[in-house]
Amino acid sequence: MATKRDYYEILMVERSATLDDIKKSYRKLAAKFHPDRNPGDAEAIEKFKEASEAFDVLSTPEKKSRYDRFGHQGLEGMGGGAGGGFHDVQDIFEAFGDVFGDLFGGGGGKRRGAGGPRARRGEHLRSQITIDLVEAALGCKRELEIQRHVPCATCKATGAKPGTTPEKCDYCGGHGQVVQSQGFFRVQTVCPACQGAGKVIREKCSDCRGTRFTNTRVKLEVKVPGGVDNEMQIRIGGEGDPGENGGPSGDLYVDIRVKTHPLFQREGRHLVCEVPLTFAQAALGTELEIPLITGQHKLTIPKGTQPGEAFRLKGQGMPDPHGGPRGDLVARVQVEVPKKLTKKHEELLRQLAELDHKHVSAHRKSFFESVKGFFTGEEEE
Ligand SMILES: [Zn+2]
Numbered sequence: 001m002a003t004k005r006d007y008y009e010i011l012m013v014e015r016s017a018t019l020d021d022i023k024k025s026y027r028k029l030a031a032k033f034h035p036d037r038n039p040g041d042a043e044a045i046e047k048f049k050e051a052s053e054a055f056d057v058l059s060t061p062e063k064k065s066r067y068d069r070f071g072h073q074g075l076e077g078m079g080g081g082a083g084g085g086f087h088d089v090q091d092i093f094e095a096f097g098d099v100f101g102d103l104f105g106g107g108g109g110k111r112r113g114a115g116g117p118r119a120r121r122g123e124h125l126r127s128q129i130t131i132d133l134v135e136a137a138l139g140c141k142r143e144l145e146i147q148r149h150v151p152c153a154t155c156k157a158t159g160a161k162p163g164t165t166p167e168k169c170d171y172c173g174g175h176g177q178v179v180q181s182q183g184f185f186r187v188q189t190v191c192p193a194c195q196g197a198g199k200v201i202r203e204k205c206s207d208c209r210g211t212r213f214t215n216t217r218v219k220l221e222v223k224v225p226g227g228v229d230n231e232m233q234i235r236i237g238g239e240g241d242p243g244e245n246g247g248p249s250g251d252l253y254v255d256i257r258v259k260t261h262p263l264f265q266r267e268g269r270h271l272v273c274e275v276p277l278t279f280a281q282a283a284l285g286t287e288l289e290i291p292l293i294t295g296q297h298k299l300t301i302p303k304g305t306q307p308g309e310a311f312r313l314k315g316q317g318m319p320d321p322h323g324g325p326r327g328d329l330v331a332r333v334q335v336e337v338p339k340k341l342t343k344k345h346e347e348l349l350r351q352l353a354e355l356d357h358k359h360v361s362a363h364r365k366s367f368f369e370s371v372k373g374f375f376t377g378e379e380e381e
């Protein structure tokens with residue numbers, strides 16, 4: 001008997017891993033090496049079976065405890081895991097279909113049957129919408145146009161030219177699956193001749209070129225819940241491509257993009273709004289209208305407000321799309337230094353500086369005058 005790899009090593013988990021960790025890791029490996037994703041790749045199928053065997057042992061308390069104490073030998077005679085493992089991929093689907101969940105669509109466990117084409121879930125589709133911050137805050141509805149497969153009307157989704165019918169596949173005898181021997185295991189894989197359909201088409205339908213589906217543009221209304229943020233995704237169940245052979249339709253995933261807003265920056269649930277104040281307003285206090293997502297709010301700025309100081313308006317931020325508490329609006333004070341001064345302004349500021357006993361630069365007027373004189377002097381030369 002060939003030396004077997006350590007089950008923990010196969011599943012890439014620590015010996016102390018929890019059942020959840022083990023499951024997670026197995027799902028990852030199973031997804032990577034799944035026969036559907038690696039058609040005709042014998043090595044991937046081996047890896048798939050190896051991971052499934054390891055998972056079988058490490059997820060069954062009795063087998064795990066024996067394996068932990070006695071290694072591979074401890075499992076002999078227990079059936080499964082003891083070198084026997086799974087005879088074919090279908091056994092694995094039947095044993096662990098519920099672990100895969102909807103990873104492969106429609107639960108792998110129910111695939112076996114007396115041959116014939118397998119049910120297949122339709123492809124998931126993806127789309128994107130861009131909304132502004134107010135729409136993101138209040139929630140909105142958007143019409144979306146997507147390209148989706150529909151069963152071809154010309155051939156009634158058979159793929160065969162009208163007047164002809166698909167014929168039974170000679171290669172697999174109509175089972176859609178072929179069995180290959182690979183060393184120890186018998187492996188059932190999708191028939192390469194008919195890709196699992198069990199039937200072959202001699203003369204293709206010209207409308208769908210034998211694919212059984214045509215593309216159509218579909219308009220859908222998407223309801224965007226209030227509080228969505230960039231990178232969020234809305235899943236619309238069953239609005240993807242239709243399934244085949246009784247399989248369910250795929251889903252539609254809509255990526256959300258929220259445009260930046262000129263006044264509000266988003267920090268998770270909270271909104272931050274910069275409030276520009278003059279030095280006089282900050283020093284003397286004032287009352288001003290600040291914008292909200294809807295409407296305005298009268299904000300009182302007390303005397304002696306400092307740059308960077310923030311006023312928090314509870315519940316005026318973004319709603320939580322998952323039903324949590326609403327965020328706040330943070331009004332952050334920015335004290336602005338004027339770039340241009342009137343004569344009067346300058347006069348008063350100079351008086352203020354004198355009062356503070358602070359040194360300020362020489363009077364602007366004389367500076368500008370001297371510059372002016374300098375240039376006019378140059379030009380005259
Ligand atoms: Zn057709």
Ligand SMILES: [Zn+2]
Nearest residue numbers: 169172191194
């Ligand atoms: Zn076939």
